[in-house]
Amino acid sequence: MTLYIRRESSKLWKRFYSELTTEIGLLAENWKYLLAGLICQYIHGLAAKGVHYIHRPGPTLQDLGFLLLPELGQERSYISETVFTSVFLSFFLWTFHPFILKSKRIYTVLIWCRVLAFLVACQFLRVITFYSTQLPGPNYHCREGSKVSRLPWPKSAIEVLEINPHGVMYGCGDLIFSSHMIFTLVFVLTYQKYGTKRFIKLFGWLIAFVQSLLIVASRKHYSVDVVVAWYTVNLVVFCLDKKLPELPDRTTVLLPVVSKDRSKEENHKLLNGNGADPADWRPRAQVNGKIDSNGVHTDNSMNGA
Structure with a gap:
């Protein structure tokens, strides 16, 4: 039993080392794209913070989703965040599965280059949209009377450029369209194409639908924010997927030439x-x-x- 564990551990280490060597080579070739994608994530965060400065609280707009879905309340708003965090972590871990599992259809570096391209394109459209029209936020901390519904004007450039987790969780004004749905749909669409488990694909779409309902029920977004995200993200991913170079196919494995006298x-x-x-x-x-x-x-x- 001990010998078997040692042998399997040795195979796992060799597989990990081989994959790590390959990914380092791909990272050396594509680090500029990854860095650009991460910088755009930071810029998107700054844009979301900037629109909070000009946000004006007001009466909540009439919304069909608010009428049909029961309100979860401020004390249950963590439910939608928990679902989103689970989706994010699950997808993140899946992109690194070639380091451990034998079934390898993707390269981690290349799949993240592709995902970041989808996210940047969607977030660019999102920034243009929520700066065009600022809606009164339906979230509890964005309503009239809340101390954080409006941000005081910054006193220094450093204050403008810094992003803290509190601001991410309690932002206002960046409504159309939902950032949570951008990430969720991009992850689901990516697994739909490159994943191998059919039941996980179906479960992913179910989770995306449930996430949509939870966002509206938690009053974090209007229904229009979720609806626009559904067709915008799908169209952006569809168009970019046609333009971007396809990932190398790792399923095609050449078998060695075996002579007849081998046992x-x-x-x-x-x-x-x-x-x-x-x-x-x-x-x-x-x-x-x-x-x-x-x-x-x-x-x-x-x-x-």
Whole structure:
């Protein structure tokens, strides 16, 4: 039993090291795209903070979702955040599964380059939209009488450029369209294309729908914010997916050339990637002669045949 655990641990480490080496090479080639995507996330945060300065609290607008869905209340607003956090962490961990699992359809660096491109495009449209028209926030801390419904004007440039978790959780004015739905739908659409488990894909769409209802029931967004997110994100991902280069297919694996005199045990090892001679992976083309069972080319012209 101990020997088996050691052998499996050794295989896991080799797989991890091999994947890490590959990903470091991809990171060296694509770090500029990842850095640009992360910088855009910061800019999006600054834009959301900026619109809070010009937000004006007012009466909550009439909304069909507010009429149909029961209000969860301020004390249960954590439910939608818990669902979103679960979706975010689950997707984040899934993108690193090639380091451990044998089934590898994606490269972690390349999949995050693609995801960040989707997020940046959607967030760019979102910033334009919520700066065009500021709606009175329906969230509890954005209503009239709340101390944080309006931000005091900044006193220094540092105050403008800093982003704190409190501001992210208690922002106002950045309504159309929902940032939570951008992330959720981008993650679900990405797994829909590159994931392998059908039931997880269906479960992902169910969670996205439930997340939509929870956001409205928690009064964090109007129904229009969620509805616009659903068709905007899907259209953006559809269009960009056609323009971006496709990810390399990792499912196509070349099998080594196996000679007839190998034993069944040797063939089994080769198919599992153990003990394969690198020379066996090279294609052997026939040139004016025959190839014997040992892979040695016999030139008939030398024998006068």
